[in-house]
Amino acid sequence: MTIPGRAFDAVLSDLDNVIRFYDMAELEQREAEAGLPPGSTAEVAFAPENDMPLMRGEITKERWVETIARGLAGRVPLERGRELGNVLAETKFWADETVVGLLRDARAAGLPVLLVTNATPWLADDLALLGLTGEDGLFDAVLSSADLGVTKPDPRIYREAVRRAGVAADRCLFVDDRRENVDAAVALGMRGLLYREPADLAAVLAPVVYPRSA
Template identity: 65%
Template sequence: MNQNDGDGDGGGAVARSSAGRRDRARHPFDAVLTDLDGVIRFYDMADLTELERAAGLPGGATAAIAFAPETDLPLMLGRIGRTEWIESIAAGLTREHGLTPAHGRELGDALADSKFRADQTVVGLLRRARTHIPVSIVTNATPWLDEDLALLGLDRVVDDVVSSAVLGVVKPDPRIYETAAARVGADITRCLFVDDREENVAAAVALGMTGLRYREPDDLRSALGTLLD
């Protein structure tokens, strides 16, 4: 809904526009575009690690197959769903580690069902920034991203979500950054892009964004600067 709809002399709109100009002069960015996993969301793989140990596999063996491009990319592009992804994981575990398909599916299910949490320090920083400018999640994601965000309450923390599985484009393709900036109405050069992967940050910087390679909340706190006032 457009807040400017309705009768009146337009005074409110002028006041908001003036405030917007003041904020633009005061703050370094007009939008924050942030990755999800490795910045906001973190996984607990303890249950999966136990299953891998029981199967005689090294820790991380399932994830190495699940997130290899040939397994992961079709999911991130929205071309396959959870069932097909788990079958691909199982096939990889059978091929590389000699597991039965059923055992491989068990490990694939355990990975897909891994518990996750939101870093509340990061969430708090984004909430504060959002009082001044739009905040958007820009993520290479599964087709069930909306369900995950709702479970974490993140659907109420951001203004927009750009999912690779919906858009059909993954980072670091320039189109996902351009789409994210356009959807929040921000110029590319006035966006802060936050990601834990260097190649994704580099792609944003190449387009003219300010990039932050995320490692810890203090990185984000420093980058946001006056947006936390």
């Protein structure tokens, strides 16, 4: 529903590096023990040829871990590579409560809030661990690349998000920490926010969610 005077009528948000953040300390310790510089495992794991099949739901967690192990072969023994891959796959994470609070306020103000994320096939379990499902659910809809088989910035995932939001593309605010994903949303007519910190989101939500204080 379009509300006169509002800049947008739905919020479409990314997950990682906007809502969810990871604690990489254990992985970095294991990498140091293996004689690897920090970030070595992630560099292999998130290379497009290894990461994108997972994000599209084409491979399992176990298969992903195996590709990580083989990608690290020659630097560490295969079994050590599997160990590092499993540590990465099970890395602890948390939700930024400031951002969660802002999105809850947006929903309370009548704006649909949708999650639009390049995600693993076990996203539902992760959202439950974050406390963002069930009675305390944060999202009106969850669009996962692993379920849809397409990843941002493919326009198809954005068009499906707009359809589920129930408003026109130009009435959607799209929030993401990656420039190419924001640019793709803007190209479809959405308002884009390149996220860096909670203050960025608070500033753009204020006139819509807290109009009397903006």
